[in-house]
Amino acid sequence: MSEPKTTVRCTVNGQAVQADVVPRMSLADMLREEAGLTGTHLGCEHGVCGACTIIVNGAPVRSCLMFAVQAEGAEVRTVEGLADGETLSPLQRAFWEKHGLQCGFCTPGFLMLATWMLEQPEPVTEERLRHVLSSNLCRCTGYTNIVRAVTAAAKEMGKWAESAAA
Amino acid sequence: MKPAAFAYHRPESRAQALALLAEHGDEAKIISGGQSLVPAMNFRLARPPILIDINAIPGMDDIREEGGTLVIGARCRHAHFEKPVSSAPIGLLLSRVAANIAHTPIRSRGSFGGSLSHADPASEWCCVARGLEAELVAESTTGRRTIPAAAFFQTIFTTALRPDELLTEIRLPLFGPGWHCGFAEYARRAGDFALAMAVVACRVEGGVIREARVGLGGIASTPVTSPEAVAVLLGQAPSPALFLAAGQAGADATSPDGDIHASGEYRQDLVRAMIRRALTQAFA
Numbered sequence: 001m002s003e004p005k006t007t008v009r010c011t012v013n014g015q016a017v018q019a020d021v022v023p024r025m026s027l028a029d030m031l032r033e034e035a036g037l038t039g040t041h042l043g044c045e046h047g048v049c050g051a052c053t054i055i056v057n058g059a060p061v062r063s064c065l066m067f068a069v070q071a072e073g074a075e076v077r078t079v080e081g082l083a084d085g086e087t088l089s090p091l092q093r094a095f096w097e098k099h100g101l102q103c104g105f106c107t108p109g110f111l112m113l114a115t116w117m118l119e120q121p122e123p124v125t126e127e128r129l130r131h132v133l134s135s136n137l138c139r140c141t142g143y144t145n146i147v148r149a150v151t152a153a154a155k156e157m158g159k160w161a162e163s164a165a166a
Numbered sequence: 167m168k169p170a171a172f173a174y175h176r177p178e179s180r181a182q183a184l185a186l187l188a189e190h191g192d193e194a195k196i197i198s199g200g201q202s203l204v205p206a207m208n209f210r211l212a213r214p215p216i217l218i219d220i221n222a223i224p225g226m227d228d229i230r231e232e233g234g235t236l237v238i239g240a241r242c243r244h245a246h247f248e249k250p251v252s253s254a255p256i257g258l259l260l261s262r263v264a265a266n267i268a269h270t271p272i273r274s275r276g277s278f279g280g281s282l283s284h285a286d287p288a289s290e291w292c293c294v295a296r297g298l299e300a301e302l303v304a305e306s307t308t309g310r311r312t313i314p315a316a317a318f319f320q321t322i323f324t325t326a327l328r329p330d331e332l333l334t335e336i337r338l339p340l341f342g343p344g345w346h347c348g349f350a351e352y353a354r355r356a357g358d359f360a361l362a363m364a365v366v367a368c369r370v371e372g373g374v375i376r377e378a379r380v381g382l383g384g385i386a387s388t389p390v391t392s393p394e395a396v397a398v399l400l401g402q403a404p405s406p407a408l409f410l411a412a413g414q415a416g417a418d419a420t421s422p423d424g425d426i427h428a429s430g431e432y433r434q435d436l437v438r439a440m441i442r443r444a445l446t447q448a449f450a
Contacts, residue, residue, distance in 0.1 A: 003171050023174035023217070045167035046205035047272065059245070059274035065204040066275070069174055070219060113271065134356035135269035 013081030030068035050136030100149030102140035123161035169207035198280035240279025296389035297381010348448030362436035
């Protein structure tokens with residue numbers, strides 16, 4: 001029995017994307033297999049590791065926990081949309097300069113999560129940064145250099161605020 | 167880690183959703199945020215033949231105040247509560263609770279009503295609903311009924327909702343002047359399911375506590391209230407010694423089961439500490 005397919009239309013990094021998908025296909029799989037955007041990585045496929053984090057309609061989401069059919073009409077952003085041609089975003093550059101990655105598997109998820117955080121109106125404090133970044137897992141770095149990278153990007157972008165004294 | 171096949175419906179009105187539920191009953195599962203359902207489907211612990219997606223229905227994430235009540239649309243995302251949704255004490259309390267729910271991207275999608283319908287005993291919203299005596303509004307093609315939280319949570323992952331019913335609203339007290347609210351939970355890592363949690367609300371008049379509600383989560387098959395802790399608080403002036411006594415009385419009345427995460431004895435001790443911390447926060 002072949003499963004009936006549904007047509008999904010959305011934008012990914014500003015480009016219109018249309019795909020015929022079965023309802024059980026995750027948004028992550030659609031991005032990778034239908035749109036050819038393999039920057040979004042799938043680690044655990046049950047919402048724990050955060051490698052597949054993307055931005056949907058302005059909010060960070062786990063793309064393994066959304067079905068592609070649910071992205072109908074949505075504005076989707078993935079790691080492929082961060083750099084401007086050959087020019088890395090300030091956050092991407094900071095990951096490079098601060099050695100915020102080793103194997104790189106978790107990096108797209110961290111980049112999208114931190115990109116979202118840096119776009120929010122409230123300033124980034126150490127406490128908020130650690131709270132938000134605790135969403136995602138990295139098995140290589142021990143997190144220290146990821147925190148350094150996001151801190152450096154926040155400072156460069158004028159988004160950093162020293163934490164209030166406890 | 168791919169779910170089993172299912173048929174997908176995305177109704178654009180509440181009436182359409184209720185008609186689909188009436189037609190398919192037990193075969194159908196509602197998907198709201200999907201942050202518990204989709205992992206269960208990916209593991210094939212859940213294999214619903216039909217999914218009814220309520221995300222295209224307008225108005226299901228409205229929040230309004232009605233008299234002394236905060237009315238929360240069932241699809242309101244956890245993230246929506248991170249900043250207080252009301253200037254009444256309930257707004258600040260819900261923002262404190264929301265910061266403890268899972269992780270940031272989970273809070274973008276997961277919903278208040280979804281959490282209640284899923285009825286995980288370690289769910290923060292379930293603890294709040296039970297402890298603060300929420301009323302839950304369920305709708306079906308045959309009508310609308312209001313279920314007190316005490317009757318809603320039946321056992322682990324099991325509620326009073328019938329297969330043809332959709333949870334549409336959660337009604338919580340706003341808690342007016344004189345009320346103090348607090349929440350505390352303990353988890354070993356940020357974002358983990360808590361080993362124990364407590365929510366409290368106390369009304370003070372003339373320097374003493376006249377009304378109190380205490381709810382506990384993560385320690386039994388459903389969230390529970392703690393009449394023993396309430397009994398200690400009533401008629402007394404708030405003080406650190408009183409908070410400790412209330413925590414002790416609350417803990418003494420529980421007998422949590424142990425599991426791989428914590429022994430029953432340890433969880434019981436956490437109950438004492440969480441009641442005390444929630445009260446301390448409420449009166450800080």
